Amino acid sequence: MFSGSLCVALVSALVSSQEVPDSKEQEALVTQYLAVDNHSREGHAQGLKVLESLAAVPFPGKRDLKRWDSFFAKYKKTLPQLPEKAGEYTDLDGGRGRYFLAGQLRRPSALFVGLHGGGVDSGDASSSRRMYADALTARGWLGIFPEVLEKTECGWTDSGTEEWVMSLIDRAIDTFEIDPDRVFLGGHSMGGYGSWVIGADHADRFAALLPSAGAPSFLENRSRGTINVQKGVVPNLRNTPMCVFQSTDDPKVGPKANQAAVRDLEVAKGRWGGFEHFEYWEVSDRGHGLPEGGAEALLAKIEGYSRESSPSYLVWQPRVDWKQQFYWLLWEGGSEVKGTVIAKVDRVRGTVDVRLERTQGKGLCVLLSEELVDMEGEVTVFANGVKVFEGVPQPDFATWVRGRALRDPGRAYSVRIPLQLAD
Incomplete structure (x- = not known):
């Protein structure tokens, strides 16, 4: 095994010389690439340097591909795993990174990531677990319920929470051998906001999205009577099934933002097509709660979908x-x-x-x-x-x-x- 400093020196030498690394050097470089943090821009920059040093390596033949298959199989066994029992856990230093595991933990047929509500100085992952756990168990799905790292108005996209959530998803897939095409994201209130925005950032990762009583951020111009939904959300969802629940009498999260997002979506559909599996479910009598039928009714809206990984x-x-x-x-x-x-x-x-x-x-x-x-x-x-x-x-x-x-x-x-x- 090569030390980190030797790998860095190897990368620099190979990039400058454009020499083809031998088999041991290739394994050392791939090992270094696997160690970079792919949830940060700095990690991507480090990874690009390693890939540059691998650019001169010819594409492997069948025999070498089998060797690399064995290499990656061994690597997968070294990856950090999540606990395999239901319960409450912390994932980061200082007691941060609180999350719950619930639902079906033995050979689950899908993964549901449930995002809790809250805001400034409020929010508890246990509320999301209580909301969805029984309905997930009935379906044979695993549920993972993270808690925002900092309790702010936009906690799901602040302070590294989004990056951490995506790393939890990766480890859940590895630990429980979940089909990557059967990963779902949903949440209520601020969790609905998180489902919209994280779901749009990573639309290529999810089978379907399920926000309720929450919407993407928006700016309202009252003099013009317009509402502008934040950029980088609606267009990305062209190929991702989604059901959005909203009650018009919600005293905490009114319908304006979701209604504006739906209007933007209709405009986007007119320009680019797509959005075939989008449903806006609006009622007038549920306040800030779930629809009649609760989480069971919500999950029934999305359970039949699988991710389309290579849309045209x-x-x-x-x-x-x-x-x-x-x-x-x-x-x-x-x-x-x-x-x-x-x-x-x-x-x-x-x-x-x-x-x-x-x-x-x-x-x-x-x-x-x-x-x-x-x-x-x-x-x-x-x-x-x-x-x-x-x-x-x-x-x-x-x-x-x-x-x-x-x-x-x-x-x-x-x-x-x-x-x-x-x-």
Whole structure:
């Protein structure tokens, strides 16, 4: 095993020399890549340097692929696991990172992540557990109920909570061997806000979303009579099933924000299509509570969905700079929301068309696999109408490693095509 300092030195030497690392050096570099924090921009930057040093490695043949399969199988056994019993736990130093496990813990058929309500100086993960646990058990689903790291008005997207929640999901999938296509996110009140926003940031991770009595942030212009929902939410949800519950007599979270989000969604649907499995469930008599039938009625709305991991039409407004892969789009270096990326694949014609609105797109790449295109046929990629690639896609080792590291076949690709867009 190589020490961290030796790995850093190895990366620097190989990047500068462009030499092909030998098999031991390859394993050391892949080990270093697997150790980076993929929930931070700094971690992604470190990972890119490692991948650069692997770029010269030829794509493995069948024999070497079997060796790498064994390597990744051994690596998976070293990953940190969640407890395998229902109960209350803390995950971080100083008693932070409180969460509950409930529902079906032995061979669960799905994972539901339940986000609690609250706000400034309030919020308790046990409330979400009580709300959903029985209905999850009846379905054979596992429930994980995290608590915000800091109790603020937007606690689910403040102070590293979003990053931590996504890491919990990764570990839950590993620990309980959950199908990555059967991961659901929902929550009530502030948890509804979190379901909208985290669900949009990571729409490529979820089978369906279930916010209730909560909405994305918005700005209201009373003189104009308009409400503007925050950027980076509605467009990203084009391919993600979703049921939103709202009571118009809710004294805590009124209907304005969700109604505005639904209007924005209808506009987005008119522009880009999609949103086929979106349902807005509005009633007038439930206050700040759940609908009649409670969590059982809510879960019944989404239980039949599985994630569509490789849709042919994407719309992406990146909101957080550490979210670098969105389905088959990769934004190396990260991007805060400044515009919109619209990307389409036509498998019959073998074309990929990417267009950018109000953003330059430096570092933007397309990832390809057999699910999207015929990997043995010619593919043409366009960026803003300009041809940037034409030919038979060639898999590369660094991109393959990036995909294997995710431990999610639906997000693993073997071909990376930079769009060569400047600032």
